[in-house]
Amino acid sequence: MFAIIFNFGFMIIEDEYIRLIFGLKLKQIRTEKNLSLFGLGKLTGLSKSYLNEIEKGKKYPKTDKIAILAESLDVPYDHLVSLKLDKNLAPIGEILQSKILKEIPLDLFGIQENNLIDIVANAPAKVNAFISTIIKISQNYNLTRESFFLASLRSYQEAHNNYFEDIEESVEKFAKLYHINLEKRITSDDLEEILIEEFNYIINTEELAKHSNLTDLRNIYIPNKNTLLLSNEITEAQKTFIYAKEIAYNFLKIENRLYTFPWIKFDSFDQVLNNFIASYFAGALIIPKKTLVTQLKELFALKEWQPLRLHKIIRSYNCSDETFYQRLTNILPKTFNIKNLFFLRFTHKEGSPVYRLSKELHITQQQAPHANRNQEHYCRRWISLKTIQDFEQSSQERSAFGIQISSYENSSNEYLVLSAANKDPFKKDIYRSISIGMLLSPHLKRKFQFFKEDTFDKQIVGVTCETCSVKECTERVAEPWRLTKLERYNEVEETVKNIINSFQ
Template identity: 75%
Template sequence: MEDEYIRLIFGLKLKQIRTDKNLSLFGLSKLSGLSKSYLNEIEKGKKYPKTDKIIILSEKLDVPYDNLVSLKLDKNLAPIGEILQSKILKEIPLDLFGIKENNLIDIVANAPAKVNAFISTIIKIAQNYNLTRESFFLASLRSYQEAHSNYFEDIETDVEKFAESYHLNLNKRITSTDLEDILIEEYGYTINDKELRKHDNLGELRNIFIPQKKILLIDSTISEAQKTFIYAKELAYNFLNINDRLFTFPWIKFENFDQVLNNFIASYFAGALIIPRKSLTEKLTQFFSLEEWKPLELHKIIKHFNCSHETFYQRLTNILPKYFNIKNLFFLRFTHKLNSPEFRLNKELHITQQQAPHANRNNDHYCRRWISIKTIKDLEKNSKKRPTFGVQISSYVNQKNEYLVLSSATTDPFKEEINRSVSIGMLLSANLKKKLNFFKEDTFEKKLVGVTCETCAVENCKERTAEPTRLEKQKKYKKIATTVAQIISSYS
């Protein structure tokens, strides 16, 4: 273990022993002859006492020396030990969430036994569900995005500074050629589009960056939009002086949370460069003011920018909350392998509210009434494999909230025989209806949806692919509880 964690564990143990003996810091200072400020620094993990000082503490507190210096923690502090030994606090920049590591440890250390039991339970759940570092870090990143309504003014400003520095006209379509020239001339890049095709097992990779020689290996078969996005990310890393970064797209592995965060920052920068906020805001304002729903006009907006559908939908999650006050929204990405019964939700973002659905680890079947899944099915029926679009109002059984959901599906650009859809859902509030001039009550198809088939109460559902087993189990136990309550009441 690192010296810092050894100091922290010693400090936690000393504090626990002191409080168990009803000693204040002042009291321990008088008892041991060590200064109160020195003992305070030990307990906070800032200092580790020398052997002679540990012997004094051992004698005065009547605790064996070996027990005091041991890294083993008792049951109350064991969860903290697990957290410290996992080094998870080191890997996550807690300052992003306004938290200091020592303060967090101090709060947990002073918490009642029930709180520590709760932490221990969370750790066990994570282990049982095989919660990996990857999923934990991505969940942390998602929480960071949601806490900021997925809008970052500093990155938006950096994009505009970059454009001004390199005389890029953000009112015009940004091309890969525009960005390639800057990478080569300004940052000394060499771009190679032949090497990756020599390696059959690298079919899913679109680029590899070799930092020592500033060589960017890029797949020659990628689309213009993909190439532009990759170049924009590389420019972000250079312009923002980001060194701790990932070197492949899609990424294969990461060493720490900073790399995950920096990948997000570079991706945000790329999206904001390709789809500038001013231009998108103006176009959306015009679109929202239309008297009638015209999906072709929305397609024209997407086509105006040199981007993928996913980049456009994700960009909406930045702009809608900030500039249109549409804050209750979610983003979903589903994938589907041809002829497979399973649809996977592998990317999600929920702003303001925790709207369903969320990715689940129970292997449940997602509701087939979702427009996100319907657009994928429509794509797979389309022999020309053109992108498919859909829109619907989704409402849940026994819930008042309704969501206007826009979705589009395309073949996966990275994997063969995989299709995917991206969707953005907006809470159908009075504010949203007012914003969308074209909205009329009968404009869009309405669907009663569930989250998964196993938990769905929709009756006579033709799209159902599994029985509502979880819901039936809940009803069964509810009936048992009602009967038990009646029996107890009859004897009262």
């Protein structure tokens, strides 16, 4: 059930919920008896507008009015006031009681909660069918509260092209107030001083090392002691990013926050959103917009592709490959109008046949590839997977880089994809790649002066082996059984159609 899927536990019943449930029951009984609001008003002596407000959950009638409604509709008084809904409306009651509408800040998407309540009240049967469908899908695909909130966050990012001017302005304001030169490489020492002197932080680099089961954690913040516990295994870039996030929480006065990185659990969508805001602030501080835009303009103006030039840009910042590629998803859509792009993070355990897509973002449209819940095998021709393989086979410690034009089978879409792979410093035998892909539109080709059709390797790719129609693929690790099944179905459908037509 929906409340169980999202694991909200027991919820205190509010007046709003009681009003809405009463209104849903009243409307259901009225429509079952083929009565209009006008007709019910004639029966009860209550005004049509008053009854309408009851059904929409805006008003709850007094005892004498409930008695009149029960008698006029020939239903028991207790049934009318009971919070138990009939089976066909039960899922609606669960989603309302779970407070899912309150957990997600709908106003971020331009939606008012009252509008959704009106929709529920006006078409309960259709909403119930929709909710039941969502429940079945979530059960089949193991949808958790975590994945639901993360999907909501991605939708929020994508709706804004992953660019937030207010956070960009906050970074510039912070730098000015604290005399941070954004034209110079920012170090952890720069930010640690501010955390200690301005925000009274205590930095502890010894405690986490005492706990062998916390090797995956980079930091823990203890609010009542204003103490930041840091792993002594983190790199300088990771420490700088952590400090920048802590500064964001304090400078932006964010109190409802997560306390670990990576996070272990969260209590609300607000915490997920605030974690994103702090991370965005950190990326914008470490990789300032003005400097990056200048560097990218110079890179795009080159007549010949020079990969070392890109590597020098990345290394000019005190950041990880992931932080840099994530920052590109902020800047490319806004400043360069490159909006058809995707960001992917793959992880792979050494010796395993499984590659997991652990993070994704799609600007403007849902470009392939994207995460699948069917445990299918991602196409091994993707540069995202090849860079992981290259790094695993290399003895070097530095990242493996790759670039490729991915041309999708049975599609006119082609993407220029850049990828970097390295070892996960906190997980044994785990490797990861970060990729950004941009649709090869005429606009992009004009923007990239260095682009020539024969400059980069081009690969015809699929999405998963199970759905891929590429013939004689040497990288294939599974048969295209899903595609074969679809083709067989289409053949049968066409044969049946021809038979029917032959008898007409």
